[in-house]
């Protein structure tokens with residue numbers, strides 16, 4: 001069942017670089033369906049895992065899946081940007097290793113919340129349904145300049161202005177409600193059409209805005225540094241250049257961290273063949289000094 005819902009990426013590489021026999025507390029900042037946590041709990045019987053996620057549905061599945069590990073698992077429905085406080089509340093001050101596996105799970109992509117333009121769904125895109133702002137609000141209410149800014153900053157979209165203008169133009173006559181409507185507007189607006197669907201970067205940018213992914217990642221990394229023991233490790237798996245840049249810069253500039261690998265770790269060919277979603281994954285690891 002688990003394989004079908006979401007296949008975790010770079011599992012061996014993550015475990016090799018973040019965990020060993022001396023690890024006591026491991027924080028899974030993006031627990032999702034618990035793929036990475038499961039493997040860690042299974043292989044190291046002394047480790048306790050604290051998992052964070054904002055997606056209630058996923059955490060229900062993770063809970064069920066990890067229940068065999070009993071009180072070695074704590075699951076918190078909490079944004080990882082607040083991890084230091086949340087851990088303190090359960091009596092944990094410092095931890096040995098922290099993993100951020102960024103982006104969306106395959107389960108979320110199919111969750112009918114408007115993350116994918118493969119189906120025609122309402123433009124929601126919230127990972128945390130307690131939040132108020134949806135993609136519908138971003139697309140129909142943001143001013144032109146703000147739309148251009150998020151398309152450029154969140155996805156390096158080259159045709160940001162053309163796309164933003166097309167969105168603003170359409171919504172003068174009709175609100176844009178569904179994924180297909182948005183994808184068609186972008187497809188028509190873009191001059192350059194490459195191998196990937198022309199709306200891919202727009203969807204990424206809007207999803208990142210709705211879920212405040214850049215801000216969360218920056219705050220999450222700062223929080224992670226605060227609670228990491230000396231010689232503890234942080235690992236971040238990112239899936240696109242905007243995320244990877246933030247992580248790379250943070251590891252370089254944060255004086256309490258030393259990058260463990262100069263270049264990011266990428267999946268072996270075999271993994272990419274088995275799980276094509278892994279092809280853009282990059283793992284960066286840093287150590288607390």
Ligand SMILES: C[S@@+](CC[C@H](N)C(=O)[O-])C[C@H]1O[C@@H](n2cnc3c(N)ncnc32)[C@H](O)[C@@H]1O
Nearest residue numbers: 008030032033034035036053054079080101104
């Ligand atoms: C790629 S998935 C993780 C998959 C997980 N490693 C597994 O094997 O099942 C990324 C997860 O991060 C969660 N997420 C995104 N932003 C978050 C945040 N600020 N705080 C907590 N969880 C977050 C998403 O809801 C999603 O479940």
